[in-house]
Amino acid sequence: MIKNFKVLCRMLTVLFLIGCQSVQIFATDIYPMKDITVIVPFNAGGGIDVSARTLVTELEEYFPEISFVVQNITGASGTIGAEELFNADPDGYTIMAAGNGFNVSSVTGLFSRSVEDYEMIAQYTTSQLGLYVRADSPFQTYEDLIEFARQNPSTLKMGTLTATMNQFAILAMEEKEDIKFKQIVVGGDQPPQPELLSGRIDAYVVAVSQNTTYIDSGDFRCLGVFAGERAPSLPDVPTFMELGIEEDYQLTFGLWAPPGTPREFTSIISEATKSVVANPDFQNTMTGMGYSAQHIDGPEYAELMSNSLNAMKELSASLVSEEGLSVDPYVGAYGIPNFVLITLLGLFILKIVITVGIKKQPIKFKSIELFKGTPIVFLGALTLYVLVFEFLGFIISSTVFLAGSTLYLQKGTVGALGKKDYIIAFLIAIIFSVGVFFFFTEGAKITLPVSFLGI
Numbered sequence: 001m002i003k004n005f006k007v008l009c010r011m012l013t014v015l016f017l018i019g020c021q022s023v024q025i026f027a028t029d030i031y032p033m034k035d036i037t038v039i040v041p042f043n044a045g046g047g048i049d050v051s052a053r054t055l056v057t058e059l060e061e062y063f064p065e066i067s068f069v070v071q072n073i074t075g076a077s078g079t080i081g082a083e084e085l086f087n088a089d090p091d092g093y094t095i096m097a098a099g100n101g102f103n104v105s106s107v108t109g110l111f112s113r114s115v116e117d118y119e120m121i122a123q124y125t126t127s128q129l130g131l132y133v134r135a136d137s138p139f140q141t142y143e144d145l146i147e148f149a150r151q152n153p154s155t156l157k158m159g160t161l162t163a164t165m166n167q168f169a170i171l172a173m174e175e176k177e178d179i180k181f182k183q184i185v186v187g188g189d190q191p192p193q194p195e196l197l198s199g200r201i202d203a204y205v206v207a208v209s210q211n212t213t214y215i216d217s218g219d220f221r222c223l224g225v226f227a228g229e230r231a232p233s234l235p236d237v238p239t240f241m242e243l244g245i246e247e248d249y250q251l252t253f254g255l256w257a258p259p260g261t262p263r264e265f266t267s268i269i270s271e272a273t274k275s276v277v278a279n280p281d282f283q284n285t286m287t288g289m290g291y292s293a294q295h296i297d298g299p300e301y302a303e304l305m306s307n308s309l310n311a312m313k314e315l316s317a318s319l320v321s322e323e324g325l326s327v328d329p330y331v332g333a334y335g336i337p338n339f340v341l342i343t344l345l346g347l348f349i350l351k352i353v354i355t356v357g358i359k360k361q362p363i364k365f366k367s368i369e370l371f372k373g374t375p376i377v378f379l380g381a382l383t384l385y386v387l388v389f390e391f392l393g394f395i396i397s398s399t400v401f402l403a404g405s406t407l408y409l410q411k412g413t414v415g416a417l418g419k420k421d422y423i424i425a426f427l428i429a430i431i432f433s434v435g436v437f438f439f440f441t442e443g444a445k446i447t448l449p450v451s452f453l454g455i
Contacts, residue, residue: 025062025063025064031092031264031265031268032063032066032092032093032265032268033066034066034093035066035067035068035069035093036066036067036068036069036092036093036094036095036269037069037071037093037094037095038052038056038068038069038070038071038095038096038097038255039071039073039081039084039085039094039095039096039097040052040053040070040071040072040073040081040096040097041072041073041074041078041079041080041081041082041096041098042072042074042078042081043072043074043191044072045191046191046210047099047127047207047209047210047251047253048097048098048099048253049070049072049097050209050289051097051124051125051127051209051253051286051289051291052070052097052253053070054282054285054286054289055097055124055125055273055276056068056070058276058279058282059269059272059273059276061276062272062275062276063272076110077105077110077111077161077162077164078098078101078102078105079102079105079110079111079112081096082096082098082102082111082113083113085118085256085257085258086113086117086118086258086259087258088258089258090119090257090258090259090260090261090262091261091265092257092261092262092265092266092269094257094258095121095255095256095257095269096255096256096257097253097254097255097256098253098254098255098256099251099252099253099254100115100165100251100252100305100308101164101165101251102114102115103115103305103308103309103312104164104165104167104168104312104316105164106309106312107309107312107313107316108162108316110162114309115256115302115305115306115308115309116302116305116306116309117259118256118257118258118259119256119257119258119259119260119261119263119266119298119302120254120255120256120257120266120298120299120301120302120305121254121255121256121257121266121269121270121273121298121301122254122255122266122269122270122273122274122295122296122297122298122301123252123253123254123294123295123296123301123304124253124254124255124273124276124277124293124294124295125252125253125277125286125291125292125293125294126250126251126252126253126291126292126294127207127208127209127250127251127253127290127291127292128207128208128225128226128227128231128249128250128251129165129166129169129205129206129207129208129225129226129227129249129250129251130205130206130207130208130211130222130223130224130225130226130231130234130237131145131173131203131204131205131222131223131224131225131226131240132196132203132204132205132206132211132214132220132221132222132223133145133196133202133203133220133221133223134196134197134199134219134220134221135218135219135220135221137202137203137221139202139203139223140221141223142223142224142238142240142243145203145223146173146177146179149177149179149180149181150177150178150179153179153180154180154181154182155182156181156182156202156203157181157182157184157200157201157202157203158170158181158182158183158184158201158202158203158204158205159183159184159185159186159192159195159196159201159203159204159205160183160184160185160186160204160205161185161186161192161206162185165249165251166204166205166206167183168249168312168315168316169205169226169249170183170205172245172249172315173245176244176245184200184201186200186201186204191210192204192206193206193210193211193214196220197214197219203223205226207251207290208222208225208231208233208234208290209289209290209291210290211290212233212288212289212290215233215234222234222237223237224237224238224239224240224243225237225238225239225240226239226240226245226249226250227239227240227241227249227250228241231290232287232292233287233288233290252304252305252308253291254296254301254305255269255270255273263298266298267297267298270295270297270298273295274295274297277293277294277295278295
């Protein structure tokens with residue numbers, strides 16, 4: 001009796017110990033010893049943000065002594081957060097959740113670095129891109145939308161996110177179907193869904209994971225998925241491979257580390273991520289949100305991202321239209337030639353150099369009454385400009401726009417202007433506006449909505 005009791009106690013002890021070890025602890029004596037910051041380079045609520053928060057919540061089960069602290073560092077299509085990671089200490093305590101969309105940013109020049117400048121920790125999920133319209137849209141199928149676009153060139157308002165996989169998918173549709181959309185830049189650092197809901201655009205391409213709620217609520221309808229296989233959450237929606245577009249525009253999300261981060265640290269996070277991804281509950285959660293959980297370890301993930309970068313370079317070259325339309329992240333869908341704008345700015349600088357440096361003549365800024373005479377027109381235009389565009393870069397460029405105009409409209413407060421005065425004012429206003437525009441986009445890397453014209 002006593003012997004059987006001892007056996008029973010031993011069995012219970014073993015079962016207890018097994019239960020205690022149901023979640024493996026990945027922490028070692030040297031790493032991690034404190035909280036880990038996870039940079040999300042986009043706003044809260046976006047695709048990367050939601051997937052990253054879901055992942056790190058589960059990761060904390062494997063590191064009970066520390067927390068994963070998500071920090072949204074947004075701006076410039078995610079490149080500000082990526083730059084923050086690049087400059088962080090390579091000690092394993094700052095990582096970032098990011099996707100292969102950065103390859104597009106690198107190819108288009110928005111991002112001065114590439115995925116090869118970082119240490120890849122692991123991929124943890126994927127998401128497909130879908131073509132969406134409102135539920136009350138007359139376009140019931142992909143063919144309906146394409147036929148309308150073919151019959152009405154540059155009329156269908158297609159929402160695009162510049163320098164993203166989304167934009168490449170749209171350009172691929174245009175090339176495959178020999179059509180032209182009127183591309184409207186949406187999103188940026190704000191969610192694009194309100195643009196489709198409000199009717200400002202007729203359709204857009206966005207990750208399936210970002211539109212699950214709108215599909216469930218009946219607000220949106222998906223016409224197709226850019227992938228080789230149908231999305232688990234949209235089994236009745238055809239893939240674009242079925243519709244004749246062969247490229248796979250699947251989004252991949254993973255964890256990155258600063259360059260030089262020891263592999264012994266990143267491998268610990270990767271192994272824990274692998275365990276999270278293998279959990280059926282995590283897989284079901286991700287599927288319900290429109291993702292597909294998939295783990296790929298660091299070295300293989302790095303190779304995958306590098307191959308994706310090279311593919312994007314080739315694709316970028318093939319998707320430039322005969323009209324010279326590029327995927328320039330600042331000029332957007334309207335293809336304003338950059339060299340023309342730079343030339344205008346150069347001429348203005350040359351004029352200043354000649355006036356001040358060679359002729360030794362000062363540039364005089366006289367006191368003006370802005371609320372009297374012709375300049376009131378420019379003040380009204382400035383107000384409208386600011387209300388429409390909202391961005392800091394546009395506000396400042398608009399202010400300079402006014403200053404450049406009123407510089408040559410001094411006579412407007414005391415007398416009529418000649419034709420020459422109007423021409424000079426118009427040219428100087430454009431040059432100032434373009435100059436400030438390029439300062440913010442190329443220098444400060446602040447992404448502006450569509451183009452400096454704001455069309």
